[in-house]
Amino acid sequence: MAKQLHIFVENSPGRLKAITENLQKIGANIRAFAIQDRGDFGLMKLIVSNPEQAYLALADKGCACALKDVLAISVPDSCGNLHKLLSALADNKINIIDAHGFVLQPNNKGVCILEIENITQTNAESVVKNAGFEILDDQQLYNL
Amino acid sequence: MEIHYWNKEIETADRKTIQAVQLQRLKAMVASALHTPFYKRKLPTVGINSPDDIKSLDDLKKIPLASKEDLRQNYPKGFLAVDTSEVVRIHTSSGTTGIPTVIYLSAADLDAATDIMARSIVATGATRGDVLQNMMSYGLFTGGLCMHYGAERVGLMVIPAAGGNTKRQIQLMKDFGTTVLHITPSYLLHIHSTLGEFGTSVKDLSLKKAFIGAEPHSENTRKKIEELYGIDAYNSYGLSEMNGPGVAFECVYKNDLHLWEDAYILEVIDPKTGDPVPDGQEGEVVLTNLIRHAMPLMRYRTRDRAFVHTDPCPCGRTHRRISRILGRTDDMLIINGVNIFPSQIEEVIMKIPEVGTNYQIYVEKQGSLDKLIVKVELYSKMFLGEAKQIDKLKAKISDELRASITIKPVIELHEPGVLPVFEGKAVRVVDKREKL
Numbered sequence: 001m002a003k004q005l006h007i008f009v010e011n012s013p014g015r016l017k018a019i020t021e022n023l024q025k026i027g028a029n030i031r032a033f034a035i036q037d038r039g040d041f042g043l044m045k046l047i048v049s050n051p052e053q054a055y056l057a058l059a060d061k062g063c064a065c066a067l068k069d070v071l072a073i074s075v076p077d078s079c080g081n082l083h084k085l086l087s088a089l090a091d092n093k094i095n096i097i098d099a100h101g102f103v104l105q106p107n108n109k110g111v112c113i114l115e116i117e118n119i120t121q122t123n124a125e126s127v128v129k130n131a132g133f134e135i136l137d138d139q140q141l142y143n144l
Numbered sequence: 145m146e147i148h149y150w151n152k153e154i155e156t157a158d159r160k161t162i163q164a165v166q167l168q169r170l171k172a173m174v175a176s177a178l179h180t181p182f183y184k185r186k187l188p189t190v191g192i193n194s195p196d197d198i199k200s201l202d203d204l205k206k207i208p209l210a211s212k213e214d215l216r217q218n219y220p221k222g223f224l225a226v227d228t229s230e231v232v233r234i235h236t237s238s239g240t241t242g243i244p245t246v247i248y249l250s251a252a253d254l255d256a257a258t259d260i261m262a263r264s265i266v267a268t269g270a271t272r273g274d275v276l277q278n279m280m281s282y283g284l285f286t287g288g289l290c291m292h293y294g295a296e297r298v299g300l301m302v303i304p305a306a307g308g309n310t311k312r313q314i315q316l317m318k319d320f321g322t323t324v325l326h327i328t329p330s331y332l333l334h335i336h337s338t339l340g341e342f343g344t345s346v347k348d349l350s351l352k353k354a355f356i357g358a359e360p361h362s363e364n365t366r367k368k369i370e371e372l373y374g375i376d377a378y379n380s381y382g383l384s385e386m387n388g389p390g391v392a393f394e395c396v397y398k399n400d401l402h403l404w405e406d407a408y409i410l411e412v413i414d415p416k417t418g419d420p421v422p423d424g425q426e427g428e429v430v431l432t433n434l435i436r437h438a439m440p441l442m443r444y445r446t447r448d449r450a451f452v453h454t455d456p457c458p459c460g461r462t463h464r465r466i467s468r469i470l471g472r473t474d475d476m477l478i479i480n481g482v483n484i485f486p487s488q489i490e491e492v493i494m495k496i497p498e499v500g501t502n503y504q505i506y507v508e509k510q511g512s513l514d515k516l517i518v519k520v521e522l523y524s525k526m527f528l529g530e531a532k533q534i535d536k537l538k539a540k541i542s543d544e545l546r547a548s549i550t551i552k553p554v555i556e557l558h559e560p561g562v563l564p565v566f567e568g569k570a571v572r573v574v575d576k577r578e579k580l
Contacts, residue, residue, distance in 0.1 A: 006529035008522055010559050036531050041557060043531050062560045064522045066529030097530075 001125075002072035002138050003051040004113060007044045008064035009035075019044060022061055028054040031141065032113065034100035045100070047072070047113065049142050070115050071124060072141050074134040077103055077110040085112065088131035094124050111136065145396055147459050148271065150263040150298070154406050155461045162462065163201055165406045169434040170204060170442075171195040177440035179225040182210075182218050204409060209418060209430065209443045215245040215385070224248055226438045235286045235384050237483065247286075247384055248439040254293070256435035257387040260407050261294025264393035267402065267461070268378045270324050270353055272299035277322040279313060279331065280358065280481070281550075282306045286388025287358055287481075291326050294390060300324065307481075310335055314342050317349050325354040326389075328481035329361040329369060329377075333512030336372045351375050357382065357389060358481035360469045362580050366398075379468055385444055386431050392466050395459040402463045407435045410464060411443070412452055415473040423452040428473045429466065447474045470580055475573065477507060479514045484549045486573050489518060492548050498526040498537050502563045508576040516553040518545065524560045 009015045016035075023030065029049040036043040048054045051067055058065045075081045082101075089096065095117040103110050116124045128135055149155050154165070175195040177183035190206045191197060198204075215223065224231075226248075233249040249257065270276070276295045280287035288306055295302045303316055313335065316322065325332065332354055339345055351373055356366065357380035369377045381401050382389035391408055392401035403410050409432035412421050421427035429450050432442040449472065453465040477484045486505055493499055500521035508515050520541065522534070538555045546552045564571075 008527055008534065008559060010557075010562065015559065038531050038534065041534060043529070059524065062524055064524040064527035064560055066527050068529045097532075 001069045001119075002047070002113070002136060002141055003067045004070040004115070005046040005048055005051055005054055005058070006066050006068050007046070007058065008041065009044050010041045011037075011039065016044060019058065019063070022058055022063075023048065023054055026050075026053060026057045028057075029142075032100065032102040032111070034098075034113075036098055045098070045113075045115075047141060051138065068115065069119050070113050071119075071128060072136040073112045073114065073128055074136055075101070075110040075112045077108045081110070082112065085128065085131060085133055088127050089114075089116075089124065092123070092127045094122050094127060111141070145458075146269070147396065148266050148269055149461075150259075150266040155263065155267075155463065157406075157462060159462065162405050166409055166434065167198070167201050169406070170201070170409065170432065171198045173432070173434055173437065173440050173442065174198050174207075176225045176437040177442065180223050180440060182214065182222045183440065183442075201409075204411075204432065204443070207432075207442050209413075209445055210441060211445045212245065212385075212447070215441075216243045219243055220246050223439050223441060225440055226250060231438055233289075235289075235388070236284050237384050245385070247387070247436070247441075249387070249436060250438040253387075253436040253438050256407070257290060257390070258293040258297050260387070260404050260435065261290055261390035262297040263404065264380065264390040265294055265298050265300070265355075267393055267395040267459070268353060268355065268376075269396050270295075270298070270300060274300045274323045274352070275303065275320055275350075276300045276324045276326060277303040277305050277313070277316060277320075279305050279307055279325060279327040280389075286382070286384040287326075290382075290388035290390065291355070295326075307331070310338050311342055314339065314344050317351070318344065321350040323350050323352045325351065326380075327354060327356060328358050329356040329365050330359060330480055330512050330514060332356065332369055332377075333365070333372070337511055346373055349373075353378065355380050355389075355393075359478045360471060360580055362578070363468070381448075381466065381469060383446055383448075385441055385446070386433050387436060391431070395457065395461060397457055397459055399457060400453055400465040400467050402457070402461050403466050405463045408433060410452065410466070412450070413445075415445075415447075415449075421451075423454045423464075426451045426467075426470060445473075447472050447476065449473055468580075477505075477516075477573070477575065479507060479516050479551060482549065482551050484516075484551070488549055489545060489553075490572075492544050493518070493520055493541060496537075496541060496544065498523055498533075499541065499557075500524075500560055502565065503572065504563055505573045506576065507574070509578075514577065516551060517556055518553045519556040519558060519563060521558045521560050521563055 031047040033046045097115040101112045231248045232251045236244045236246045282288035354377045378394040381392040392403035411430040412427040415428040429446045429448045449470045450466045500523045504519040506517040541555045
């Protein structure tokens with residue numbers, strides 16, 4: 001399963017920059033990111049080239065961060081595909097905590113990152129596969 | 145101006161008479177004190193083994209000063225002079241580090257305290273026919289119940305409204321024609337700013353007086369209250385260790401607070417040396433309770449700063465007056481009338497594993513009310529990567545603090561390492577309110 005780096009960031013100038021600075025230092029490439037905004041704080045969520053190493057580097061700096069299992073799903077960039085994926089999850093009563101998507105060039109390949117509630121206790125992976133989608137692991141994600 | 149007295153004889157007694165009452169009552173108090181574990185240990189070390197060792201009021205100085213720390217260390221029964229079957233009421237307050245302090249009152253003590261409270265109320269001109277809306281907290285805090293008892297004794301109609309729920313407070317004022325409020329000045333100002341919101345104006349109310357207290361406030365605050373409401377506001381002073389409100393109260397002349405010297409011996413000391421300071425000079429108020437025998441407490445350091453007036457008051461009362469409270473000699477914070485020690489906050493947050501060891505306490509004004517902000521850092525190793533965890537953590541800190549200090553603070557959760565780190569003495573408390 002793919003790993004997403006979650007970092008607790010307070011809502012004030014320069015806090016995000018402090019993170020990207022540290023990631024740059026260890027040569028981590030940020031493939032995609034999203035921010036879950038909660039008012040006076042937020043969670044920065046990153047797909048990076050080397051999640052374990054990035055996690056250790058940030059933790060070493062005292063950052064409040066964690067690696068979370070997420071589903072990275074290849075979703076073809078054409079009408080109706082996201083709806084199809086979400087319908088499959090909804091039919092199986094699988095709850096999505098947070099999600100973001102991005103498109104990779106040059107093939108317009110859509111990737112959907114899903115954070116699933118209690119992921120290890122659900123059959124989310126097989127539901128997604130049975131609906132005809134490909135689940136990417138870390139390696140595939142970086143080598144796209 | 146018409147002057148009313150509750151007990152004219154003692155309120156206007158000459159100095160000699162007051163001192164004679166004090167001496168006689170002090171001897172009786174020493175007799176009671178010698179039944180308590182605390183004073184059984186302390187008094188013999190200064191040569192006091194019986195009430196007869198108190199020969200004049202000067203002998204008061206032999207009695208050791210007592211502090212909040214003494215009350216805490218001797219919790220719960222170290223100051224108790226009687227069997228608990230003699231006790232009809234207790235009040236407790238949270239201590240500086242989670243250990244509370246307690247006071248005990250016998251039926252006779254409660255009667256005496258109620259009488260002093262009644263005297264204070266009457267001194268302001270309030271009387272039978274007045275309607276008192278008592279907006280201080282009831283329960284373990286003395287502010288609500290002690291005022292309630294005194295007002296009932298005078299014959300006022302009492303509305304035991306307690307604090308909070310502004311909409312209902314205003315409704316009660318309108319429905320029952322409230323004429324007198326017992327309230328913190330900050331809450332009274334806050335209510336004024338909300339009247340419009342509830343479709344009410346001052347002219348819909350029947351207010352005449354307010355007893356304001358439980359928090360230090362300036363003369364400007366009093367004037368503002370009086371102008372906004374068109375009422376007279378009387379400063380009041382008390383503390384649970386001395387039976388609650390009514391230790392000292394302003395009379396109709398509103399030129400500082402008569403301290404009832406037949407019930408309390410007043411001293412003002414230099415907080416650093418413990419030596420007495422002359423009248424007129426600011427120092428720490430030290431009080432000896434002469435009317436509570438279930439729990440004697442003598443020469444108690446209040447930590448409140450004030451000075452004494454000796455010039456006569458036109459009301460004819462001879463009891464010396466103390467100035468408004470000018471501040472504290474310790475780090476206690478008074479937030480919307482609630483007493484809070486920074487150590488209580490520290491104690492709570494340090495028990496929560498998800499927060500780091502660095503913290504800061506901010507106090508500021510939000511409109512008329514005080515706002516307490518507790519800034520803590522998330523402890524990095526406890527972070528699970530979920531926003532829900534942070535929300536729960538903030539709620540948990542807020543709930544646990546509320547359970548300890550009774551008011552709900554605003555919790556600011558910061559990244560690890562963001563709050564200032566101090567070399568030497570840490571500045572944990574930032575009070576941005578106007579200084580008196």
